Amino acid sequence: MGLTQQSCGSSASKAAARGKRLARADYVIALAGNPNTGKSTVFNALTGLNQHTGNWPGKTVLRATGNYTYQGLVFQLIDLPGTYSLLASSPEEQVARDYLCFGRPAATVVVLDATCLERNLNLALQVLEITSRVVVCVNLIDEAARKGISIDYAALAGELGVPVVPTAARSGWGLDELRQTIAGVAAGRIATRPRLVRYSAAIEKAIGKLEPRIKSLLGDGFPARWLALRLLDQDPSVIAALEKGLARPDPAPAGLKEVVLL
Known part of the structure; x- marks a missing residue:
């Protein structure tokens, strides 16, 4: 019994210590994207085991938070629910929209699927209406290459007015550039000039x-x-x-x- 109590106490101490580590961050970064874009893979690849899960306040929607360190700075990554839109027709959409609008993260990473870019860009344009501090992560470029899809990332960045980083998160390809770009946008070293949708x-x-x-x-x-x-x-x-x-x-x-x- 004593050994069991000691083990439980040790686990609780470790959990509390991890909670404190997750609470300390130099920059808070939001991670947004459509379902099935590999967004969770990007989140896991960046944060490793330094994660915490729970529910958003007043919601049954899962909230995942994780930390990673880059150039001596701690970045807290908030994995927003996968959503196709920010028009809040579902609890997931409302959570993502409200956090981007009112949570004011230092930067937002929008994960796109390189194999169906046009469909994913709808969410990216909606995010750009909320915040200019955006990094577009075009993920699954290995899948796109297998399908013979080629993307001009520089041209896409020029059209959107924000940096675009190609990645294959499952293998870790492009993640170093992604970390560097996130840090630059969060600190204001990389200027963004998003192209906004113009209406009538x-x-x-x-x-x-x-x-x-x-x-x-x-x-x-x-x-x-x-x-x-x-x-x-x-x-x-x-x-x-x-x-x-x-x-x-x-x-x-x-x-x-x-x-x-x-």
Whole structure:
């Protein structure tokens, strides 16, 4: 019995120590992507066994967090649920969207499948509407090569306005470049200028009216353009989040409801 208690105590101590290690990070990085893009393989390859799993607050959706060290700095990687969209039609989509919008990670890695790039780019463009600090990881390039698919990564980076890193996560190919690029974007050494989707003149005019009002209420730390689009869509979950003041730790600022109800 004594040996069993000692073993349990040792395991608890190790778990607590690991929890402390996971809590300390120089940069927090979000990992987003469609299902079946190898996103979890990228997560596991970067973090190894230094991981912790649980549920997102108030959700039954699994939350996976892991750390890795690069150039003496600790990066905490948040593996967001696999999703095809950020329009929040499912709990997984809502978790991913809310974290990217309100969690404000230092950088977001969007994992794409090199064998079906066009389908995956829809999510990448939606993420770029929320944050400019993005690294696009084109994974499964070994599978693409077997299918005779060739991708011009430099041209893709030019079109998106953010760095693009090809990887084959199962073999570890490209992960060193991925770590280097993540560190550069997170620290601001790599500038990003994402190409945003432009809408009709009427929608752009409405966005132009809403953006400054949102910024005056929430500050520059939140994606005013994206929030304006969601308000124009009358997205109920975004409206509820804003009305409850979930975008900031203190209560929703005076005047927010007026913007929400426009």
